[in-house]
Amino acid sequence: MIFYILRRLLFLPVTLFGISLLLFLMIGLLGPYQRLATFINSPERLKGVDVDKLVELYGLNDPLIVQYGRWLKNVLQGNLGWSYVGKEPVLSAILKRFPYTLELALFAAIPIIFLGTSLGVLAALHHNKPLDHGLRIFAVVGWSFPDFVFGLFVLMLFYGTLGWFPPGNLSVWAEEIVKSPYFRSFTGMLTLDALLNGRFDVFLDALRHLAGPVLTLTYVEFAFLLRITRSSMLEVLRKEYVRTARAKGLDERVVIHKHAKRNALIPVATVSGQTIIGLLAGTVIVETIFNRTGLGSFIALAATQLDYASIMGGTLFFGLILVIGNLCVDLSYAFIDPRVRLE
Amino acid sequence: MREETKKALRRLFSNASGVLGIVLLGFFVVVALCAPFLAPPKPGRDPYFMPVVTWSADPLPPSWEHPFGVAGKRDIFYGVVWGTRTAFRIGILVTLASTAIGLLVGSLAGYFGRILDEVLMRVTDIFMAIPFLVAAMVLTTILGTGLDKVMIALVVFSWMYPARLIRGNILQVKEEQFVLAAKSLGVSDLVVILRHVLPNAIFPVLIQASMRMGSLVITAAALSFLGLGAPQGYADWGALLNYARNWMLGGYGATFKYWYMIAFPGGAMVLFVLAWNLLGDALRDAFDPRLRW
Numbered sequence: 001m002i003f004y005i006l007r008r009l010l011f012l013p014v015t016l017f018g019i020s021l022l023l024f025l026m027i028g029l030l031g032p033y034q035r036l037a038t039f040i041n042s043p044e045r046l047k048g049v050d051v052d053k054l055v056e057l058y059g060l061n062d063p064l065i066v067q068y069g070r071w072l073k074n075v076l077q078g079n080l081g082w083s084y085v086g087k088e089p090v091l092s093a094i095l096k097r098f099p100y101t102l103e104l105a106l107f108a109a110i111p112i113i114f115l116g117t118s119l120g121v122l123a124a125l126h127h128n129k130p131l132d133h134g135l136r137i138f139a140v141v142g143w144s145f146p147d148f149v150f151g152l153f154v155l156m157l158f159y160g161t162l163g164w165f166p167p168g169n170l171s172v173w174a175e176e177i178v179k180s181p182y183f184r185s186f187t188g189m190l191t192l193d194a195l196l197n198g199r200f201d202v203f204l205d206a207l208r209h210l211a212g213p214v215l216t217l218t219y220v221e222f223a224f225l226l227r228i229t230r231s232s233m234l235e236v237l238r239k240e241y242v243r244t245a246r247a248k249g250l251d252e253r254v255v256i257h258k259h260a261k262r263n264a265l266i267p268v269a270t271v272s273g274q275t276i277i278g279l280l281a282g283t284v285i286v287e288t289i290f291n292r293t294g295l296g297s298f299i300a301l302a303a304t305q306l307d308y309a310s311i312m313g314g315t316l317f318f319g320l321i322l323v324i325g326n327l328c329v330d331l332s333y334a335f336i337d338p339r340v341r342l343e
Numbered sequence: 344m345r346e347e348t349k350k351a352l353r354r355l356f357s358n359a360s361g362v363l364g365i366v367l368l369g370f371f372v373v374v375a376l377c378a379p380f381l382a383p384p385k386p387g388r389d390p391y392f393m394p395v396v397t398w399s400a401d402p403l404p405p406s407w408e409h410p411f412g413v414a415g416k417r418d419i420f421y422g423v424v425w426g427t428r429t430a431f432r433i434g435i436l437v438t439l440a441s442t443a444i445g446l447l448v449g450s451l452a453g454y455f456g457r458i459l460d461e462v463l464m465r466v467t468d469i470f471m472a473i474p475f476l477v478a479a480m481v482l483t484t485i486l487g488t489g490l491d492k493v494m495i496a497l498v499v500f501s502w503m504y505p506a507r508l509i510r511g512n513i514l515q516v517k518e519e520q521f522v523l524a525a526k527s528l529g530v531s532d533l534v535v536i537l538r539h540v541l542p543n544a545i546f547p548v549l550i551q552a553s554m555r556m557g558s559l560v561i562t563a564a565a566l567s568f569l570g571l572g573a574p575q576g577y578a579d580w581g582a583l584l585n586y587a588r589n590w591m592l593g594g595y596g597a598t599f600k601y602w603y604m605i606a607f608p609g610g611a612m613v614l615f616v617l618a619w620n621l622l623g624d625a626l627r628d629a630f631d632p633r634l635r636w
């Protein structure tokens with residue numbers, strides 16, 4: 001166990017190094033002049049400037065390995081460059097936006113895990129009956145819905161027609177409160193900060209803005225969890241100890257909730273962890289559709305504006321979060337299920 | 344045909360959702376093949392670009408002339424029909440290419456093991472560490488617009504999944520008696536891999552490929568939706584949905600009349616992905632009953 005953790009921790013920097021190299025090689029596909037162009041935001045600024053000299057000055061013609069070393073040194077010092085999209089240094093742009101994205105992912109995780117597991121158990125208990133088939137169809141259709149299609153529908157119905165869930169992070173009036181000096185930012189997550197500041201109205205407003213994206217992510221993502229829960233539950237229900245429990249004459253509810261469900265949910269726990277991590281990446285589309293500020297929409301915007309510093313920084317940050325998150329999930333699995341011996 | 348394969352095929356065709364998937368796919372194949380008749384392109388123009396049919400930027404509701412309406416000055420029906428070809432092209436080419444690369448990497452890693460395995464699997468980890476959509480987005484941005492660029496980006500970040508699967512299967516098959524027997528008879532490594540190991544590990548790969556087809560097409564469309572990838576006016580479902588995006592933010596009470604901008608391209612996408620998912624599910628049920636859900 002300890003050996004496994006050590007090995008994983010040892011490979012962590014290797015993987016991160018690999019991600020940075022991969023990203024840099026991708027950017028390296030651009031020629032030095034193209035990369036220079038990303039530093040210039042208007043043609044006027046090129047007047048009377050010797051472009052070749054600029055390329056020389058920034059060392060864009062140096063061998064890639066030298067440029068990589070220079071870039072990596074900067075990254076390790078926390079200098080990710082200047083973001084045109086965010087109009088501030090990339091790192092602070094990322095750190096400002098990440099709490100919004102994390103907040104969205106955490107809020108979406110609640111209904112996904114709750115619906116996925118409870119409906120999965122329900123489907124397994126009604127194995128091959130109409131309810132089971134109905135849930136399967138509901139799930140496979142949700143699973144086939146691209147998030148941007150479903151998101152547009154949610155926007156059309158719940159914003160455009162009913163006026164319930166507006167796009168964006170906050171209403172204008174709430175935004176003014178949040179930006180005022182009396183509102184202290186503790187976590188960067190709007191709902192939590194609002195509660196900590198005792199502004200229940202801001203909290204409700206933030207929640208209202210979260211509803212649309214959460215609804216979208218839930219329907220698109222819960223299907224997978226339902227699947228896993230259902231098959232795991234079916235497997236457990238066939239186990240000897242369930243039969244023993246029934247043979248002892250135990251109440252069926254006790255058999256299901258105490259004996260079967262608890263064991264069936266063990267594999268579900270890992271998948272739930274992975275789902276939350278996956279949700280962070282899933283925000284790229286949802287945040288863009290609902291016009292929300294966040295890391296996902298930041299990267300999407302940077303990609304359409306060819307803001308390479310932001311793209312690199314954002315992607316690197318995503319990679320970091322994912323790698324660490326996955327490690328935590330894998331390790332926690334061993335603690336949840338003592339039968340697992342990691343090698 | 345082997346008896347087992349026959350049985351599996353019979354199981355496939357007796358599975359209602361599998362049959363539904365096949366029928367849906369058949370429908371899309373017919374639409375793709377008949378595109379020139381369903382939505383005749385203007386002579387001399389590249390049929391994959393949707394012609395501009397109006398000068399007003401406002402969307403037009405479905406009419407006799409434009410059965411699915413008009414979005415972004417373009418006929419939605421034309422875009423949906425020709426977009427079927429785009430979807431098939433992306434799905435099939437990317438799946439073929441990534442499966443081929445995955446087969447190569449996976450077989451090398453699984454069969455030869457040791458250091459080669461360790462190195463290849465760490466490389467796989469690195470490629471998988473960046474979220475698929477983000478990675479594809481970054482590479483597409485760098486390569487520039489064009490469907491070919493999108494496909495390259497998708498291949499670069501999707502070969503790892505078949506590679507891992509194949510490696511796992513090979514590790515299993517490698518220790519089987521018939522492989523050991525072939526080896527002890529002095530059969531060369533290449534022949535052992537091609538004749539004995541791969542055929543026994545191929546079905547899971549096919550099933551996975553079918554399941555992945557849906558997510559590949561979604562990702563490609565997502566890129567077009569974000570305005571990356573397919574060039575302006577290219578017949579692509581994601582690009583059509585992109586036209587709808589700004590109108591949906593139009594404000595309270597103003598959006599429902601634009602339902603057709605989402606419903607037709609969105610419906611086509613959902614059915615297309617659903618078809619592949621149903622087929623993949625049914626294939627798995629038929630060929631690998633252990634994984635039944």
